[in-house]
Amino acid sequence: MNNSTLAKDIKTIEFDALIIGGGGSGMRTSLELAKSGLKTAVVSKVFPTRSHTVSAQGGITCAIGSADPDDDWRWHMYDTVKGADFIGDQDAIEYLCSEGPKAVFELEHMGLPFSRFENGRIYQRPFGGQSKDYGKGGQAARTCAAADRTGHALLHTLYQNNIKEGTNFLNEWFAVDIVKNSKNEVTGVIAFSIEYGELAYLKSQATVMATGGAGRIYASTTNALINTGDGLAMALRAGFPAQDMEMWQFHPTGIYGAGSLVTEGCRGEGGYLVNKDGERFMERYAPNVKDLAGRDVVARSMVLEILEGRGCGENKDHIFLKLDHLGADVLNAKLPGICELSKTFAHVDPIYEPIPVVPTCHYMMGGTPTNIHGQAFNRVNNIDSVVPGLFAAGEAACVSVHGANRLGGNSLLDLVVFGRATGMHIQQELKSGGGVESATKDDIEASLQRLNHLNESSSGYETAPVKKELQECMQNYFGVFRRGEFMEKGLKELDEIRDKVNNLHLKDKSNAFNTSRVEAIELQNLFEVAEATAIAAYSRNESRGAHARDDFPERDDDNWLCHSLYDPISKTISKRDVNFSPSQVEAFPPVVRTY
Amino acid sequence: MSSNTLEVSMYRYNPEQDKFPYMKKYSIEKPARDIMVLDLLHLLKEGDDSISYRRSCREGVCGSDGMNINGKNGLACITPISSVIKKDKIELRPLPGLPVIRDLVVDMTQFYAQYEKIKPFLQNDTTAPEQERLQSPEDRAKLDGLYECILCACCSTSCPSFWWNPDKFVGPAALLQAYRFLADTRDLETQNRLEELSDPFSVYRCHGIMNCVSACPKSLNPNKAIGEIKSMLLSNKKQVIASDGVR
Numbered sequence: 151m152n153n154s155t156l157a158k159d160i161k162t163i164e165f166d167a168l169i170i171g172g173g174g175s176g177m178r179t180s181l182e183l184a185k186s187g188l189k190t191a192v193v194s195k196v197f198p199t200r201s202h203t204v205s206a207q208g209g210i211t212c213a214i215g216s217a218d219p220d221d222d223w224r225w226h227m228y229d230t231v232k233g234a235d236f237i238g239d240q241d242a243i244e245y246l247c248s249e250g251p252k253a254v255f256e257l258e259h260m261g262l263p264f265s266r267f268e269n270g271r272i273y274q275r276p277f278g279g280q281s282k283d284y285g286k287g288g289q290a291a292r293t294c295a296a297a298d299r300t301g302h303a304l305l306h307t308l309y310q311n312n313i314k315e316g317t318n319f320l321n322e323w324f325a326v327d328i329v330k331n332s333k334n335e336v337t338g339v340i341a342f343s344i345e346y347g348e349l350a351y352l353k354s355q356a357t358v359m360a361t362g363g364a365g366r367i368y369a370s371t372t373n374a375l376i377n378t379g380d381g382l383a384m385a386l387r388a389g390f391p392a393q394d395m396e397m398w399q400f401h402p403t404g405i406y407g408a409g410s411l412v413t414e415g416c417r418g419e420g421g422y423l424v425n426k427d428g429e430r431f432m433e434r435y436a437p438n439v440k441d442l443a444g445r446d447v448v449a450r451s452m453v454l455e456i457l458e459g460r461g462c463g464e465n466k467d468h469i470f471l472k473l474d475h476l477g478a479d480v481l482n483a484k485l486p487g488i489c490e491l492s493k494t495f496a497h498v499d500p501i502y503e504p505i506p507v508v509p510t511c512h513y514m515m516g517g518t519p520t521n522i523h524g525q526a527f528n529r530v531n532n533i534d535s536v537v538p539g540l541f542a543a544g545e546a547a548c549v550s551v552h553g554a555n556r557l558g559g560n561s562l563l564d565l566v567v568f569g570r571a572t573g574m575h576i577q578q579e580l581k582s583g584g585g586v587e588s589a590t591k592d593d594i595e596a597s598l599q600r601l602n603h604l605n606e607s608s609s610g611y612e613t614a615p616v617k618k619e620l621q622e623c624m625q626n627y628f629g630v631f632r633r634g635e636f637m638e639k640g641l642k643e644l645d646e647i648r649d650k651v652n653n654l655h656l657k658d659k660s661n662a663f664n665t666s667r668v669e670a671i672e673l674q675n676l677f678e679v680a681e682a683t684a685i686a687a688y689s690r691n692e693s694r695g696a697h698a699r700d701d702f703p704e705r706d707d708d709n710w711l712c713h714s715l716y717d718p719i720s721k722t723i724s725k726r727d728v729n730f731s732p733s734q735v736e737a738f739p740p741v742v743r744t745y
Numbered sequence: 746m747s748s749n750t751l752e753v754s755m756y757r758y759n760p761e762q763d764k765f766p767y768m769k770k771y772s773i774e775k776p777a778r779d780i781m782v783l784d785l786l787h788l789l790k791e792g793d794d795s796i797s798y799r800r801s802c803r804e805g806v807c808g809s810d811g812m813n814i815n816g817k818n819g820l821a822c823i824t825p826i827s828s829v830i831k832k833d834k835i836e837l838r839p840l841p842g843l844p845v846i847r848d849l850v851v852d853m854t855q856f857y858a859q860y861e862k863i864k865p866f867l868q869n870d871t872t873a874p875e876q877e878r879l880q881s882p883e884d885r886a887k888l889d890g891l892y893e894c895i896l897c898a899c900c901s902t903s904c905p906s907f908w909w910n911p912d913k914f915v916g917p918a919a920l921l922q923a924y925r926f927l928a929d930t931r932d933l934e935t936q937n938r939l940e941e942l943s944d945p946f947s948v949y950r951c952h953g954i955m956n957c958v959s960a961c962p963k964s965l966n967p968n969k970a971i972g973e974i975k976s977m978l979l980s981n982k983k984q985v986i987a988s989d990g991v992r
Contacts, residue, residue: 196799197853199896200807214876251876258877261867261931263885263892270879296892302806303892310866345846374802410804491804494823614791658795660761663847666794 151342151349151661153605157594160340160349165191165318167576168338168354170325170381172198174206174301174565175544175572176360177308177317179524182573184315188580191318193325193341193352195376195668198309202362202374203565206301207487208415209275209293210257210566211559212250216267217274217291218282223247224735225282226292230560233279233444234553235695235705236740237394237713239729242549245522246560246567248734253566254294262307264296265484275484276418278442279557279745289442291418293559298413298487304562320352324668325380327597328357328388328540334528335586336539339384340597344668347661349601351594355585356541356576359385359518359526360569363545364679366672368511368629369621372404372411376672381546383675385518386682386718387600390528390537393548393713393726395679396686396697397515399556400630402448404510406468408495412488412507414558417441419484421473423452424504425460436745443745446555446696449509453630456508463506470504477501509630513556514679515696516686517548519715519726524572529715529724539586543572550713553728554695604670610655613670620647620673624680628687633700637688644677644684651677682716689723690714707740748833749775751826753789755796756838759847766845768836775833782814782829782837783821786849798849805962808897812849813838818899818960840902842911855911856898856918863915863923863942868934884930891925891970893963894918900957900967906950913946917957917967920948924970927977939974939981948974 152159167183169176172194183190194201213223227247231238258264258272265273277293296303312319325341329351338353364379365371386392402423403412417423422441425431435451436443443451452469455461462470473481473488478501481489485500492498492505518526518540524547526540544565551564579585627640651674658666692706693699713726730737751773758766771789783800790796798821799809805823812821815829815836829835843851869878901907901916915923923942926932942948948971957967 196801196807196809197857197896200799200801200809202802202807204807204895205802205804216877255873255875255877259867259869259873261926261929263888263929264877266880266882266885268882270881272877299806299893302895306892313861314864314866345852374807376801408804487806494805613794660759660795662760663797663850665797 151347151605153659154602155349155598157591157598160351162351162353164353165189166354166580167356167358168193168352169358169360170339171201171360171362171546172196172319172321173201173360173362173544174203174305174308174562175569176358177305177312178566178569179358179360179543179573180317181308181312181315182570183577184312184317186577188577191320191352192312193320193323193339195322195324195344197321198319199306201305202377203301203305205374205411206304206562207298207411207413208277208418209295209300209559210254210304210562211277211280211293211557212254212563213247213292214251214254214272214274214294216271216294221282221290221292223250225284225290227735228284228738229279229281230551230557231738232285232743233555233557235555235743236553236711237550237694237728238553239550240732240737241729242522242551244732244734245571246551246563249567250563253563253570257304257307257566260307260311262296262303264294275415276442277558278414278417278448279444289439293415293418295415298415298485300562324671325384326601326671328384329589329594329597330388331587331589331593333587334537336388336537337586337589340594340601345663347664355539355580357539358524358541358543358572359546360543361546363514364676365511365514367621367624367676367680367683369625370404370409371511372401372409373511378672378675379679380672380675381542382517383678385526385540385542386678389719390526390540391519391718392516392682392716393519394516394550394554394686395682395716396690396714397554397695398511398683399445399513399515399696400449400509401512402445402452402509403471403507404512405491405495406506406508409510410491410495411512412471412491412505413485414445416471416473416485416488419480420476421471424470424472425455426462426466427460431455431460439745444555445558447745449630450698452509468506468508471507472504473500474502474504513561514545515548515550515552515554515556517546518542520547520549522549522568522571523575524568525575529717534726541572541576543568554697600674601671604654604656604667605659607655610653611650613654613666613673616647616650616654617673617676620677620680623647624683628684631698631700632687634688637684641684641688644681648677648681678718682718685721686714686716686723711740750833751775751830752834753785754834754836755848757848758845759795779825779827781822782824782826782835783810785826785835786821797847806895808895811840811897811899813841818903820897820899820962823962840898842902842908853898856901856916859915859919860896860922863919864938865922865926867926867929867932869931870933878931880930887928888925890965891921891928894921894965895963897962899960899962903956903960905954905956906952910946910950914950915942915947917951917971920951920974921965921967921970924974927974939978942974943978948978
């Protein structure tokens with residue numbers, strides 16, 4: 151690419167369907183489409199098996215009835231609705247839980263090496279927030295696992311099956327911005343090859359944002375370095391809304407100092423958290439299920455222990471996760487990856503010593519709002535309507551099945567169920583003649599603007615320090631606990647950071663594997679997501695799920711039993727109704743959420 | 746040189762600017778605590794943003810940042826600098842034997858091509874049951890030590906046989922995966938898989954040098970898997986001879 155590239159200078163590569171992102175949701179979508187014979191391409195900024203799905207550990211939660219033959223997807227649905235603190239869409243949660251078993255068995259048929267019970271069926275372990283009989287029958291073991299490497303096993307299995315079906319992969323290609331036609335329909339993206347710097351317009355009838363989360367907006371996160379919210383940011387820049395952006399999950403057990411995830415499966419297998427006195431403090435906060443309460447509940451309890459001076463270590467700033475009582479055999483068989491990570495990053499062997507952990511940013515419940523077919527929607531004049539050509543799936547999307555707090559093991563299920571659903575819908579739509587009109591040269595040029603601006607830069611700010619500033623700001627003002635006056639400060643800081651983000655200096659203009667260019671664009675993407683998060687968090691004057699306000703400590707169903715919808719053009723929040731109309735069961739009405 | 750300075754010698758090559766690759770020396774204050782080689786690279790890149798390397802998960806599960814660290818292949822993100830420093834020096838080079846795109850980034854096309862060649866997906870044409878295919882814990886345990894491969898290429902690029910014949914010798918990483926599917930009781934294409942590996946190069950170019958075993962950052966043992974394939978090939982040949990009568 152040149153410093154300034156015109157639409158006429160770049161080539162157009164045309165596909166029926168284009169999937170941005172080669173993680174679990176992207177490759178489940180592409181698999182469905184490749185099988186249908188549509189010309190499908192996956193655009194991934196890393197080789198697909200390097201995507202962040204690979205880091206998922208504990209499992210995929212689904213009522214397949216293996217640990218308990220009487221298990222029921224309706225119980226899973228109830229748990230998910232409750233876990234979401236009642237702002238998950240119940241039509242979508244119903245679809246997730248009822249279609250789930252089909253999607254999980256398909257993965258097994260594709261070769262996923264699930265761990266097994268003695269009878270040969272898929273191994274399931276207990277996870278937080280999972281109950282039997284609508285919360286009345288005690289803890290459920292519903293999370294299907296491949297040891298503690300379920301994400302790795304799932305991602306590799308999906309990649310392998312995409313090879314089998316002949317999916318086109320544009321590996322190490324980076325999507326920059328959405329291209330829209332005059333009717334505000336999405337016709338593809340501008341992207342470049344990281345390896346050579348070749349720039350192209352990737353044209354498609356259906357563009358799926360499967361770009362995962364953006365945990366890198368925070369200084370401390372379990373997320374991979376690549377989780378920069380690219381798809382969501384592209385949609386925001388194109389003027390499309392984001393939903394529930396204030397809802398960020400802080401996972402209770404990130405390794406202190408390193409941020410690497412320690413699976414909830416540790417507590418599922420019998421591990422528990424202790425404070426500096428060796429007290430199993432979760433007994434006080436969640437007397438019934440203790441360490442297996444919802445993640446938001448456990449994370450907040452940990453922070454309170456630390457704030458009240460009962461944290462562990464020299465600075466009393468972390469908590470211990472105790473596993474040694476489980477014994478070497480259980481740890482080696484069920485949690486081998488955790489033993490490895492703990493030794494590498496915490497310098498402790500969990501067979502003998504507890505792991506130092508701290509709540510760490512983990513998952514974005516919000517995202518591009520979609521229906522259960524993955525179709526993104528926009529709100530124009532107070533009416534929600536589908537955006538032709540634009541889809542989203544997985545963490546980048548907000549269907550919404552996780553509402554205000556995601557349950558462990560539900561993200562992998564989300565990926566495969568809605569990746570599959572999105573693929574099926576696109577197939578149907580394109581085969582029945584649906585599609586979008588072509589974009590003009592001017593439309594394409596408009597989408598090249600941001601990249602050109604960066605490529606033309608001859609002065610300005612360096613990427614790395616600005617990124618740190620952004621991450622510190624989000625960590626300080628929009629973390630586990632939030633307060634209006636602090637957030638006002640944070641919003642002011644963000645205003646200053648925006649100016650820097652818009653004026654980055656790309657010193658290195660070379661084309662071959664220029665990671666500086668990629669990182670500059672990623673920072674701009676992070677900023678879009680961070681700003682949406684900050685504005686949404688400041689607007690929701692209540693505490694619900696992962697969103698905990700010091701100044702509004704109660705849940706307020708009268709005013710806030712709704713989604714927040716962020717409009718990137720006016721930078722304002724409006725409210726959107728939660729779906730309470732599942733088709734096969736009665737809706738679960740909001741009740742006080744205790745564990 | 747003072748003992749709180751660390752000298753990093755890094756392989757640099759940008760095809761648009763450099764006729765030849767060269768080693769560039771960076772001096773950096775020794776970090777107060779032990780950090781990973783990847784963290785060291787981040788620090789260096791903050792000072793010189795033209796440095797290029799791959800990275801993603803930064804916890805040893807995605808396989809992006811395989812490189813040659815003081816002469817040994819490994820993942821930068823899980824290699825503490827304390828374990829590799831020699832006389833206050835660290836030398837960083839790209840994985841050996843593959844074409845270099847830029848700096849520490851290699852072209853892995855050949856490596857992936859070998860992976861695809863072994864048909865790395867479960868093959869079972871029988872009608873799938875409504876639920877999962879059953880597999881005993883014992884049979885599932887046969888996949889342990891095989892399925893965990895992260896495709897980082899540390900093993901194959903440390904293997905002299907792969908350096909010589911990257912197009913014909915499948916290499917330790919892909920052979921480990923070949924055996925992962927041969928060992929899976931749910932896969933029914935054992936016979937075809939073995940036939941496709943029976944030429945003089947695919948498997949038999951392995952001479953048990955064992956570099957793969959010492960390089961693997963996940964402590965897997967491709968050499969053992971290759972041994973298993975060789976004995977399967979051998980007993981398969983015996984069966985063919987037996988059923989053909991004469992050969």
